[in-house]
Amino acid sequence: MTDTDDILRVNDLSTRFFTEQGQVNAVDELELRIERGEVFGIVGESGSGKSVTARSVIDLIDAPGEIVDGEIWFDDAELAERVREDAPDAVDGSFVDLLSVSSAVRQSLRGTSFSMIFQDPESSFNPSLTVGEQLAEAVEVQRRASANPRSTKAKTDSAEYSFGNLLLSTVLPSQQFVTEESRERAIELLELVGIPDPVERADEYPHEYSGGMLQRAMIAQALAGEPDVLIADEPTTALDVTIQAQILDLLDDLQTETGMTILLITHNLGVVARMCDRVGVMYAGEIVERGTLEDVFDDHVHPYTEGLLGSIPELGGANGQLEPIGGNVPSLLDHEMEDRCHFADRCPMAMEDCLDHPPEFDAAGSEDHTVRCVLATQSYTEREALPPNYFGDAERPAGEKHAEPAHSDGEQPAERTRTTISDSGGESR
Numbered sequence: 001m002t003d004t005d006d007i008l009r010v011n012d013l014s015t016r017f018f019t020e021q022g023q024v025n026a027v028d029e030l031e032l033r034i035e036r037g038e039v040f041g042i043v044g045e046s047g048s049g050k051s052v053t054a055r056s057v058i059d060l061i062d063a064p065g066e067i068v069d070g071e072i073w074f075d076d077a078e079l080a081e082r083v084r085e086d087a088p089d090a091v092d093g094s095f096v097d098l099l100s101v102s103s104a105v106r107q108s109l110r111g112t113s114f115s116m117i118f119q120d121p122e123s124s125f126n127p128s129l130t131v132g133e134q135l136a137e138a139v140e141v142q143r144r145a146s147a148n149p150r151s152t153k154a155k156t157d158s159a160e161y162s163f164g165n166l167l168l169s170t171v172l173p174s175q176q177f178v179t180e181e182s183r184e185r186a187i188e189l190l191e192l193v194g195i196p197d198p199v200e201r202a203d204e205y206p207h208e209y210s211g212g213m214l215q216r217a218m219i220a221q222a223l224a225g226e227p228d229v230l231i232a233d234e235p236t237t238a239l240d241v242t243i244q245a246q247i248l249d250l251l252d253d254l255q256t257e258t259g260m261t262i263l264l265i266t267h268n269l270g271v272v273a274r275m276c277d278r279v280g281v282m283y284a285g286e287i288v289e290r291g292t293l294e295d296v297f298d299d300h301v302h303p304y305t306e307g308l309l310g311s312i313p314e315l316g317g318a319n320g321q322l323e324p325i326g327g328n329v330p331s332l333l334d335h336e337m338e339d340r341c342h343f344a345d346r347c348p349m350a351m352e353d354c355l356d357h358p359p360e361f362d363a364a365g366s367e368d369h370t371v372r373c374v375l376a377t378q379s380y381t382e383r384e385a386l387p388p389n390y391f392g393d394a395e396r397p398a399g400e401k402h403a404e405p406a407h408s409d410g411e412q413p414a415e416r417t418r419t420t421i422s423d424s425g426g427e428s429r
């Protein structure tokens, strides 16, 4: 339908956890499209399903979790060639549905096609091996995979890493087989991520690194296989503000240099504003609004997006105050979820129509701007508003009088008055 250069198209993705408390609908019929070379942000409160979405894409969902439905189309012509014979239904042109290929194929993509960095770098390193050894090992694993003719991605330099070369590998005390080339590449990677004195630092253990330096080393590890898509899950949350800024700059530079695609997960719209090209706002396992930065920051329709914007001091919120969104993140337990807009019980503009689960509507702005909210097609009216105590005693904020309809006729909407979800209605009438 569009001529965009998508690298990833996620359709109808549903991931569940089957727990003793019941079925958790962590990701529900999620739609996502990521363009090659862009930084796409997923933003939302804790528990909205951001990490489960990312882990579903990279195939890191473990029991009791399971991807129960959906398609994850990944654009890779070589992979398409490779799986076409065994799984013709998994191939559409140069796209491959990662949920329809064998787990061996999916696993072969880890590191070379997809790579992930996390909030806590400690979890990515073995404390008893030097950082250099571990990076060299990561390089080695990826090079062996690339040297394999059946691998997804025969890298241009893979000929150098022939079987003969592997036989010449040195055995380190750690029992890892690491070649001199891999070690050199490890040092290059440390240099690439801005670690000073990389030759010396390569021989240090993870505990000798500061938090920020270890975060850099983890990024180096993730880059060892030259991934097409880097998934960064709250990569800076645990760091202090100055270091956070440095790591974001580093990711930004690396993205520019390598052209890789980044899926960036954060609860911070400030980080999104700084890093991303497009963004999806997640709530209760769904993307409730998505589009370009302009769509989401300046032209948003969903009161939840509005609430998130109001909760970030640098971006608004009266006199720089952090204003939390009132009410609680919903339970994602299937038997506690109702078939309505999941945000309705916290929404200052909830109306009768919100008792039906909203589909994705197109909204004004870019072609990509969509929203799961009836305000995309109708204006808020007090006549149709749900009473404040409709969902019980929870302090649902009072209605907002000034909302304009998001026009569906291509006309720009009138300037919307900013609302703050936590503002429980100083102007009630």
Ligand SMILES: Nc1ncnc2c1ncn2[C@@H]1O[C@H](COP(=O)(O)OP(=O)(O)OP(=O)(O)O)[C@@H](O)[C@H]1O
Residues within 6 Å of the ligand: 017, 019, 024, 025, 026, 044, 045, 046, 047, 048, 049, 050, 051, 052, 053, 063, 064, 065, 267, 332
């Ligand atoms: N291993 C698991 N077992 C059971 N439920 C899980 C598991 N992992 C995640 N969930 C549930 O899935 C839902 C989404 O979790 P997820 O970690 O994706 O949220 P998030 O948006 O990344 O939040 P945060 O900002 O806190 O990282 C939550 O309700 C969570 O309890």
Ligand code: NI
Residues within 6 Å of the ligand: 050, 051, 052, 233
């Ligand atoms: Ni998370």
